[in-house]
Amino acid sequence: xxxxxxxxxxxxxxxxxxxxxxxxxxxxxxxxxxxxxxxxxxxxxxxxxxxxxxxxxxxxxxxxxxxxxxxxxxxxxxxxxxxxxxxxxxxxxxxxxxxxxxxxxxxxxxxxxxxxxxxxxxxxxxxxxxxxxxxxxxxxxxxxxxxxxxxxxxxxxxxxxxxxxxxxxxxxxxxxxxxxxxxxxxxxxxxxxxxxxxxxxxxxxxxxxxxxxxxxxxxxxxxxxxxxxxxxxxxxxxxxxxxxxxxxxxxxxxxxxxxxxxxxxxxxxxxxxxxxxxxxxxxxxx
Amino acid sequence: xxxxxxxxxxxxxxxxxxxxxxxxxxxxxxxxxxxxxxxxxxxxxxxxxxxxxxxxxxxxxxxxxxxxxxxxxxxxxxxxxxxxxxxxxxxxxxxxxxxxxxxxxxxxxxxxxxxxxxxxxxxxxxxxxxxxx
Numbered sequence: 001x002x003x004x005x006x007x008x009x010x011x012x013x014x015x016x017x018x019x020x021x022x023x024x025x026x027x028x029x030x031x032x033x034x035x036x037x038x039x040x041x042x043x044x045x046x047x048x049x050x051x052x053x054x055x056x057x058x059x060x061x062x063x064x065x066x067x068x069x070x071x072x073x074x075x076x077x078x079x080x081x082x083x084x085x086x087x088x089x090x091x092x093x094x095x096x097x098x099x100x101x102x103x104x105x106x107x108x109x110x111x112x113x114x115x116x117x118x119x120x121x122x123x124x125x126x127x128x129x130x131x132x133x134x135x136x137x138x139x140x141x142x143x144x145x146x147x148x149x150x151x152x153x154x155x156x157x158x159x160x161x162x163x164x165x166x167x168x169x170x171x172x173x174x175x176x177x178x179x180x181x182x183x184x185x186x187x188x189x190x191x192x193x194x195x196x197x198x199x200x201x202x203x204x205x206x207x208x209x210x211x212x213x214x215x216x217x218x219x220x221x222x223x224x225x226x227x228x229x230x231x232x233x234x235x236x237x238x239x240x241x242x243x244x245x246x247x248x249x250x251x252x253x254x255x256x257x258x259x260x261x262x263x264x265x266x267x268x269x270x271x272x273x274x275x276x277x278x279x280x281x282x283x284x285x286x
Numbered sequence: 287x288x289x290x291x292x293x294x295x296x297x298x299x300x301x302x303x304x305x306x307x308x309x310x311x312x313x314x315x316x317x318x319x320x321x322x323x324x325x326x327x328x329x330x331x332x333x334x335x336x337x338x339x340x341x342x343x344x345x346x347x348x349x350x351x352x353x354x355x356x357x358x359x360x361x362x363x364x365x366x367x368x369x370x371x372x373x374x375x376x377x378x379x380x381x382x383x384x385x386x387x388x389x390x391x392x393x394x395x396x397x398x399x400x401x402x403x404x405x406x407x408x409x410x411x412x413x414x415x416x417x418x419x
Contacts (some may be wrong), residue, residue: 041299046293048364052328052355058391146297146366207329208315216314216330217353220366238328 004270007128007263011256013259018252024087025245025279031142031236038143039175039231053191055066055203065211066161067218070190076101076113077134077165077224079156079188081172081233082122084138089171091181091237092121098183099171100129114165116156118230134159142234149230153223161219168222172229173236179243181236188225191218198274200271288322292338294347294363301368302347308339311354311363320356327356335406335416336363346371348416350409367409375419383410 002010078100082092099115107113114134115121115125123136137152159165168189173181206213292309293355294301312334319337320327333350351366393400 036301042297044293044300045295045297045364048355049364052364056328150366201327205325205327207313207318208325212314213328213330213353217328220351220353220364223366224297286395 001142004266007259007266011259013231014252016256018249019095021245021248022240028238028242028245032235034243035235035238039235042228046224048223049224053217065218067189067216068191071166073166075165077156077159077168079116079170080120080122081230083237088237088241094183095171095173096125098164102185107201144230146227148159149227157219157222161253172233175232176237178239181240188222239240288403291360296365296368307339308373311336320361323358324356327341331355333412346416348413371417371419374413376414376417379410379413386410390395394397
């Protein structure tokens with residue numbers, strides 16, 4: 001049986017771990033609220049741009065733009081959104097596993113795809129698994145601004161435009177609720193399924209012409225899809241970290257309870273032993 | 287007096303919502319003035335200032351990478367970045383301007399960074415202009 005002092009030490013270290021995890025839980029909770037707000041304030045922009053794109057794309061069938069067209073697939077691009085730090089429960093492993101499986105199912109050769117990881121965990125994973133990395137970005141802010149992501153988003157869109165890749169997928173954790181996040185795959189490019197169901201589409205005049213507008217709008221639309229996924233992913237990250245930290249705190253509490261019990265038991269045993277020694281010593285004197 | 291509902295939205299959230307009498311902005315194909323009752327229109331905007339007129343006041347907004355969507359009673363400006371004059375950090379814009387200028391001076395014209403620096407310069411100048419109004 002462990003000595004009294006050993007148990008005491010373990011109790012102390014567990015309770016300081018508990019302090020850290022419960023602080024991290026609170027921090028993540030507030031970050032999650034902010035991330036949720038960010039994702040919400042992005043919605044009007046996304047809806048509007050989607051509406052305009054949909055009304056142009058569906059209004060006329062003679063619109064022709066490379067980004068709207070599916071072409072034979074020679075190479076596929078994957079953008080995967082992960083976090084920079086761990087301690088977020090299954091957040092990173094879920095998304096990386098689903099991406100890795102998708103890649104394994106679809107491609108035989110390494111020349112058929114490239115990965116664009118966002119976040120350190122994803123970058124390290126790709127290096128370890130020896131996946132071809134086109135470009136990566138680490139150290140994104142917890143409340144990312146559009147400007148931070150613009151460069152990598154336009155880089156990815158560019159890859160498609162220059163026919164380096166023929167389709168572009170996005171892997172991220174979709175924020176369902178604070179306790180549930182779902183690994184999701186969406187196709188960014190080509191923009192084949194722009195849904196505008198239930199929305200009233202207006203017919204516009206185009207200045208100067210449709211082609212010109214599509215040229216500016218479509219890349220912006222694709223970039224904003226990436227940004228939207230990042231905001232969604234960040235909200236999931238904080239939610240996931242919050243849940244992970246909460247269960248860590250709960251576990252620590254349970255452990256402390258158990259240890260306290262065995263500490264008390266050990267103390268009691270020590271006292272009992274001392275008493276019986278004294279009694280034994282006294283009766284030996286008689 | 288008829289009015290227009292104007293909203294300016296960016297990926298980072300709405301920048302402005304208000305009612306104005308006239309909107310003028312610079313589209314890629316030239317200057318656009320929009321009054322209430324305009325036909326539905328979509329046009330890409332240059333890096334420029336959007337002017338919003340109400341009675342005797344004119345509000346300015348610096349936009350970059352955006353386009354304007356017009357409906358008879360509503361104007362929506364979607365931009366990758368948009369700022370009200372009060373939100374512009376003039377010092378930062380000034381620094382950005384100098385940095386871009388240096389980069390332009392030190393590079394050849396066919397360089398991709400040259401283009402980027404030119405755009406950065408335009409954005410910085412636009413911000414400074416708007417902030418000084």
